[in-house]
Amino acid sequence: MSAYLFYLATIIVYGAVDAMACLALNVEFGFAGISNFGFIIFQSVGAYVAAVLSMPPSATSNGGFQQYILGWHLAWPLPWIGAAIAGGLLALPFVFLVGKRLRGDFAAVGLLVSAVLLNVLVKDYVPLFNGDAGISIVPAPFQSHWNPQGLTYQFIYGGVAVVLTVLIYYIFRRVTESPYGRSLRAMRDNDIVADSLGKSLRRQRTTVLVLGGMVAGLSGAILVGFISLWAPGAWGYAETIVLFAAIILGGAGNHKGAILGAIIVPLGFEEITRFLPPLSNPTLVPALEWVSIGLLIILFLWFRPEGILPERRRILSGALGTAPLEAPVVSGENTDALIKLGNIDELDFRKLLRMGDVHSDHRVILSTEGLTKTFHGVTVVSDVNIEVRQGSVTGLIGPNGAGKSTTLAMLAGTLASSGGTIFYDGRNITDVASHERAQMGLVRTFQLASEFKKLTVLENLVSAIPGQSGDSFFGALRGQRFWGREDHDNIERAMEILGGFGLAHYADTYAGSLSGGQRRLVEIMRAMLAEPRVLLLDEPMAGVHPNLAHKIGDQLTRLAEGGMTILMVEHELSIMDAFCDPVIVLAEGRVLAEGTMAELRSKSEVVEAYLVG
């Protein structure tokens, strides 16, 4: 009987350790979109640090048969705390890898390689953690007072592990179900766009990696205190893949899914194979275990990519006290023709977009001097000087390849310029990062679809609102009581704008399932809610029904009258005719002309550039 109880206690500890690890990796991968292929090193560093903090100095212990650093002989819980700190600190060097410039899969490969590298180093450099043989006889907490082999001890140990897991679950939930969690998921769905709306990718990713690293480190500490040994063989890089399999199977972006996955994959697999009869080929069972993990990943990603417990859709409109809105079922292909704006003319933009008391003084608010961009030695934008006046709707036209979008991207900071200077509101912003420009009020939209797919329409809009008190890690930790009221107001504002654009019924629909025209509208609304002072629009009317385009144009004019400045790249000349003054013509990367459309039409070189280009 007691053999089963010991077994049960062991299962509880392993289960808690795996659940913690999966919860942490899920916050990184499932919520923030960081594919941390090196996750296992965070757990193992925690295990090593907890071990050497709790062990006596290397020279005096056990006749010095093992070598290791530190050996501080600290009492519980200091080794566990140390492990969590070490796991968090380990995240810091990777900040360079997860900054915004690097593709997600490249960063993932970098983390994978770091895991392999660290394993090689620990294995070969014996003085650090006793090399390949690993560290053994790690003291269990309080072992001088209680017998760690006793059943009561083991159950208490398991109980503490479970309590910590539950605690972590609640902390994580608090973080992810907040405005900050919304920003993390926005970054996951489209990092470049999140950056353009003022989210600091580096900061968000660093925070998540540190948080995940701390929990991973703690889980390692719990494990090593229980099994009393830790060696490089236990944390090959492939162990991370096991945890990925667990999260994919359980459900990425769902905390309960992560726990379920932890129970099924790492715990389940270990335990099932324990009961298999011994075979003549000792490598066969582990080999088949790895094959099954590989197949699990492939099959789940194909047949059920959302996992057993999919990510929950957040019904934000529910917070307004109205009944949840169901998206209308539309039959037929072209739903764009059916889009009808709502009471948009009645919207009070000045209030909704918190524009304050700006008065249009028509001074130059955004300008460039000699702005240049070269790719592979080809000059795409050459020595462009433009001036955008406050309160204007300035148009930017030109044939394909004229450098319009490139210019816009450089103004917003999405692309670095190769030469020249950009001034915004009297300040040289050439070297200011794009998310900081957005925070200063210089916000752009994108030519290609750029909605956050797995955020609802309402979440897309609210995520853009600047200055949310719940949109930081510590703000989120303070809980809904701290940010709830403000969030409620934000949702209300977003909902009003959504109604004005006639999309109220789609508030709780995933933005990824909208039609092309609807997504354009969401993007325009989202950029408006970022409360820009200068709005840079990259072909906002592409794919939008002409009637609708003109109605949106009217609203842009209203915004400009209210003090917002708009610079718009557009192909459709009728839009330029109706709404833009002045219009700047780019051709072959240079400014060809500038003036009202009527003036431009009289210039032969402009007409020629358009006809020839």
Added chain:
Amino acid sequence: MSSFGFGLMTAAVLAIATVGFTMQFAVTNVLNLAYGSVMINSAFVGYFFNARGMNAWVTLVFGMVTGAVASWALNRFVFTPFQRRNLAPITVVIVALGVDLVGTFGLQAIVGGGYVSFRIAPGQEYHILGMFLSGMQLIILAICAVVLVMIHWLLRYTRLGKAMRATSANPNLARNSGVKTQMVISTTWLISGALCGLAGTIFAMNTGVFEATSAQLYIVMLLAAMFLGGPGEPYGAMFGALTIGLATEISAAYISPQYKEVVAFLVLLGMLTFRPYGIFGSEKTN
């Protein structure tokens, strides 16, 4: 100087492998992390025939065919269907890791965990430019040199090579200009797969003893060589492989053989951090 000889061997094998790897990335934008498992499976197919009395050099052909067919099938039946679903690029990389586990440990389940080696005569030892190279090593170097020249010829002077480069630079534009991109992609996976199979087999010959998991960490060397020369650049891959191959072996001789891979790791991390598009490369447009 003898470490230079070792380095040359490592570099030659690595160059073949990296060119295949980087070509796959170029035309399909997939970091095929299952590459190492295809290499070792090809090596075992070669070994299967070698152990039954076939001349080791002839078995290279079997290795190449295995690599070509397996890689083509992998792209056709796994990567392409996943990519058609318009998932995040990382999904395909995770799938590739899953395939790697299935390939490597499926092989281990079949052949067991023991070490094997090719039956091959090392041949006479030659003393060339201060390096000691066996006859076998000279043949390997010759094969690698010939294959690299053929790849150069393919890319520079054939219609197919031009189509490959066009597909790699901009698949949509290539398709609109009349390039049959699907054909080009399939052919590229066949050719790069053959390189993968060849590299796997000569890697196994050159290592001496090998087993099912021997190529598991080779992916790190591949990645280091590829990122050094710029991802998707076949010539960059050759340059990267030469540098990494020589650097690892020379550092093994002068620092410590235990840390020889560390150089590759550090190069890779450095490149990813500071110049992810290679020493000569710059960020792609779009």
